[in-house]
Amino acid sequence: MRGIERFVWLLLILLVACKPSENKVKTSVVEKEVSFDLKEIQERGKLIVVTDYNSTNYFIYKGTPMGYQLELLNEFCNNLGIKLEVIVSNDVEKNISDLRKGNVDLIAQNLAVTRERSKEIKFTEPHTYSRQVLVQRIDDKNSNKSHQTDFNQLIRNQLDLAGKTIYVQKGSSYVTRLNNLSDEIGDTINVVEIPDYEAEQLIGLVAEGEILYTICDEILARVNKNYYDNIDIETPISFPQKMAWGVRKSSPDLLQVVNNWLTRFRKSSKYNIIYKKYFLNRRSTHIVDAGYNSLKGGSVSQFDDIIKKECENIDWDWKLVAALIYQESRFLPEIKSWAGAQGLMQLMPETAKTFGVHNITSPSENIRGGIKFLKWLDKRMALRVDDPEERLKFVLASYNVGIGHVLDAMKLAEKNGKNPQIWDDNVDYYLLNKSKPKYFNDPVVEFGYCRGEEPYLYVNEILERYEHYKNLME
Structure with missing residues (x-):
């Protein structure tokens, strides 16, 4: 935060700090609990x-x-x-x-x-x-910031917290502990509860000199001590807790x-x-x-910008395509499979040529070709699967194993009384079992044997990873 944004943020904190009601533990509203075991x-x-x-x-x-x-x-x-x-x-x-x-x-x-x-x-x-510890800044002696603590005056005695203002995560156990400690020392500790901030973010503000003190669990504090060498975490404020x-x-x-x-x-x-x-x-x-971390920099890979740009040509979330690329290549642009597929999206040479990819290991060209292939598959599946969310699973499976095997599984599902437009527990079952003679020898099957476990897991793993990307990248 810089300039006016920092000023507004600090002003809001001071306004919160001035409200007496914010410094006390709130009794939560009793809600009726559902029975679900x-x-x-x-x-x-x-x-x-x-x-x-x-x-x-x-x-x-x-x-x-x-x-x-x-x-x-x-x-x-x-x-x-x-x-x-x-x-x-x-x-x-x-x-x-x-x-x-x-x-x-x-x-x-x-x-x-x-x-x-x-x-x-x-x-x-x-x-x-773990136990709760005080997080305070170890000052650079050459710093000119007037609001920082003195390098030689780190708090070691809990009695010295009297009159201090400590910022903590809203609704956390740190609030309860500080209020109890305030009673124990017989003096006031100003507790400011910060909504929408996690303990680790508050540690970062201490390290940056934006706030003087926060509280967190010692195990988390010791991890963050590795990232911020200018914080002190040696003053406990609680006994070990479960x-x-x-x-x-x-x-x-x-x-x-x-x-x-x-x-x-x-x-x-x-x-x-x-x-x-x-x-x-x-x-x-x-x-x-390091880079490419959802915490520092907010990136999945070094190719995020390319993925976002190319996803403008298809009605897909870029994070879904990123999840697919990870599944295919782990973001390694030079990788080549035993079958000859190459690049980030593991295009076969014939597929790459069909979709205008000249340099198959070029990240931008490979991703562009892969997106075109996905779009091509989606257009064909749209003739058979109406629901876009369901169709997505059919397209992913087709990208992995080929559209022919997926169409076979749809025919098997329909023949056996299942819904050929629903993936879970319908079409996926027959694709998974298409390695069994009972199914790959069925008269409705055109493309024969398929090792169905691979595309079955492929779809599940991409969608699971996509949910994680949505959780953490948004």
């Missing part, structure tokens, strides 16, 4: 989870969705045999409200287990432990399954690998500092 979740076939967006829990690096919470959730859903749907929100109060309303089934964040929150939700077994997930009180079966799984998984070597990857391995810090 494990059985209903399994019948639906997916677990809907809300998590927060930061450099440890959930982010994208070079096109790959990553994060501590995401990896735990994937392991849990794989164990349960259901799909995972992720929603992003850093608003703790809203997440609890959405949980109780039934909009989500699980809150997968570093939720500090507190008595106050236990009145609204049930906490799972802890997935980790960090857990949250479920509805009306979901005891889900709670029991999560608890059993977490208890076992936390003892496994796989959990240790995941934990070290995000919290202990300093070499992993380049993930956030």
Whole structure:
């Protein structure tokens, strides 16, 4: 933030700070809780989870969705045999409200287990432990900024927080702790709750000198210490706390399954690998500092601008095409498959020639040719599949395995009483099983044998990655 934008932002913070009501914990409105437990979740076939967006829990690096919470959730859903749907929100109060309303089934964040929150939700077994620490700036002695703290006067005694203004995430457990600490020291701590800001963003403001103090969990603070060498995180303000997930009180079966799984998984070597990857391995810090990261720079790849430009010629979200390109080439423009497909969108030489691609490894030409091919497939599928959202799945499968095999699967679906215009649990079943003689020898089949597992997974993985891109790039 610069100039007038910074002035307006700071003015708003001061106005918030001057409101006494903002410095007290608000009692949330009691909402009627829906009854929706494990059985209903399994019948639906997916677990809907809300998590927060930061450099440890959930982010994208070079096109790959990553994060501590995401990896735990994937392991849990794989164990349960259901799909995972992720929603992003850093608003703790809203997440609890959405949980109780039934909009989500699980809150997968570093939720500090507190008595106050236990009145609204049930906490799972802890997935980790942490304490709250004060984040303050270590000043450059040569700095002329008058509002910075003295390099030699870092706060080490909690009594010295009296009269200080501390900015924290709205509705977080940090608010409760600071208000309790204010009572404990017998003096006022000015607590300013900032809506729509996550703890990590506030750490960045401390590092930049925009604010003096914030609070966050020590595990997150230590990760950010690797990015900001001018912050101090050595002053604790709480005892170690349990960090857990949250479920509805009306979901005891889900709670029991999560608890059993977490208890076992936390003892496994796989959990240790995941934990070290995000919290202990300093070499992993380049993930956030590097480019092509949803946190720093907001890019999926170095080819985002080309993808956006070429997507003007097709009615597709550029993030969907980016998800396809990642699936095809991992954004490596020189890559060549065993079958001879080349470039970012893995065009076969004949296909490239058909759509006017002269230099098949040129990122711009390859993407342009791939977009033209997608448009060509979409036009032909539009004659058979009316719904654009459904048609998208047919087009993706055709891009991977060829339109002929997809048309065969549609014929098989229709012959067997299924809807040939619906992908999930209809056409995808017959494409998946087109490697079986019962199906590829059927008289309606024109293109014979197909290793159907590859296009089946291809469609699912692209759409899953696309949802992550939408979550994190918007």
